[in-house]
Amino acid sequence: MQSEFRLRRCSVLFVEPRETLDLDLAGLLAGGDALASRCRWVALAPHLGAEVEIDDDELAALGRIGETPWRRHSDLASTTRPEVLARLLDLGLLISDAAPHEAMRRRDDLVRGTHWRALSAVAHMFSRWRGTDVADDARITRDRTLADLVDEYGLPPPHRVQCGEARIDLPDCEATALDRLLRSRTTCRNFDSRSELAPADFAAVLKRVFASHAVSEPLAGVRVIKRANPSGGGLHPLEAYLLLRGVQGVAAGLYHYDVVGHALEPLALLDAATATALAERFVAGQTYLSGAHALVVIAARFQRTFWKYRNHAKAYRVLLLEAGHVSQNIYLAATELGLGAFITAAINEGDIEQAFGLDPLEQGPIAVCGFGIRARRCDVPEFDPLGVVWDESGTQR
Ligand SMILES: Cc1cc2nc3c(=O)[nH]c(=O)nc-3n(C[C@H](O)[C@H](O)[C@H](O)COP(=O)(O)O)c2cc1C
Known part of the structure; x- marks a missing residue:
């Protein structure tokens, strides 16, 4: 690596204080809480596409290094330990102008050059799935019936909103092909x-x-x-x-x-x-x-x-x-x-x-x-309360 390379923070970074709850049997037996709470810093940088955990020293260093001006490594090393700088560089949270870090610099440049809004970039990159199966997601799996949901969550908010008693009835429209x-x-x-x-x-x-x-x-x-x-x-x-x-x-x-x-x-x-x-x-x-x-x-x-x-x-x-x-x-x-x-x-x-x-x-x-093309039979439930698509026996009309 060139001797005097320069660094700056990646262009978009949010850090989440994430809590993990663990069962604390020892605490419970001692008459305390059954749950132990552990907090850690999780860095969300869209150019990485994956979360990374950082420690207090790394968080503080990231708070001192801006995302715009390039700063000489030797200048930064006067306020931040070199091993902290090295780890942040390794993680891709600091960007370097040195040749060995070109690939990461290009990812960061892509975020800058695409003009992503920071919050949007984080929401987009960290709501993506890979290899997920909805059967494993207890909130949406079809094994959980409506009755199960109501048992657990209570009733959902009502199906309509009505603002006050006054009403101005509107004329109906004649049914057209669009209707x-x-x-x-x-x-x-x-x-x-x-x-x-x-x-x-x-x-x-x-x-x-x-x-x-x-x-x-x-x-x-x-x-x-x-x-x-x-x-x-x-x-x-x-x-x-x-x-x-x-x-x-x-x-x-x-x-x-x-x-x-x-x-x-x-x-x-x-x-x-x-x-x-x-x-x-x-x-x-x-x-x-x-x-x-x-x-x-x-x-x-x-x-x-x-x-x-x-x-x-x-x-x-x-x-x-x-x-x-x-x-x-x-x-x-x-x-x-x-x-x-x-x-x-x-x-x-x-x-x-x-x-x-x-x-x-x-x-x-x-x-x-x-x-x-629709199947002849409705084996998986659909929402057809008017019976437009399916007859009472579940056969296509
Ligand atoms: C953004 C969006 C996402 C949806 N995702 C799913 C889905 O993952 N699986 C599914 O079976 N239906 C999905 N639906 C369809 C809804 O379940 C469906 O619109 C709703 O039950 C009402 O039925 P209808 O579209 O026949 O009126 C989705 C609908 C929308 C608008």
Whole structure:
């Protein structure tokens, strides 16, 4: 390493005082508390993508070293022990301008260059899953019934809010095709994986949801698209990455959708077993969703939106909202064709990123949607109180 290298703190860092509770049998036998509380400092730095534990000396040192000016190692060593500096450098919480630390410096530069809002970057990077199965999550596993939840949590907050006694009744609207469409939208958890989705239906959903209606160039070199959903700043940062396993005439595999050319870009072909396993992995073991013929990963290109909304408190929220718009359009486009659709946020982002080669600081999955042909029988519960999709015996109408 060059003799006089310089250091600064990584650009985004939050430190959480994390409590761990352990059973304290000795304390209990001595007549004290059954639980012993242990606190430690957990550093959350988005460029690392993984939590790291630090001690009091390291925390204090990080509080003394800013993230902007580069400072000579020898200057910092006058107030901070060299072994503390060395460990923070090893952890990647201090960034160095020396050649051996170039890889970590690039990760940190990516956070700076993407103009992430610090809190948003932490929320994004540390809410991602890899290899998670919802069956292992006691809060959402289907083994826990509604009655179990009420037993444990009491009743949920009421289903409606009413503000005072006064009322101004509003006129009803005449039912239109839009009403019929909206009322038949039902999250599908029963796909007929043995059948094949017609290519025309598959293409129609993608076109209606993701395809650009027009490309305009308001200023030389600045191109914007018009599409079905609204978009913060008109920047349309959401991409469709696809895992296809049941579209007639299209080999199972990973694809990207070209929104201007209305075309599939093949990324990797998969054999049937691998495609099935990967689909299950994407949706965290929810096999009733992974049976869909087409899975659509809605991924945000952060740089596109943050180009305008730099370090902006609302920018990340805008991306999440947009994904909701896109999801609703997938539901509606599929429903109109008599297909089933779903959305899930219980996804293994890390596995999806790996499969498609996405860097989560630049381009991250927000949700996975899917659509395809409904099964004849409703084996996994769906919410269809009007009986639009299923009859009383659970057979498709
Ligand atoms: C953001 C979001 C995430 C969801 N995640 C899941 C999920 O992980 N698994 C699932 O089966 N349904 C999921 N759903 C679907 C809801 O369970 C469903 O919308 C709700 O039960 C109401 O049913 P409906 O969509 O048929 O009206 C999700 C819905 C939303 C909006």
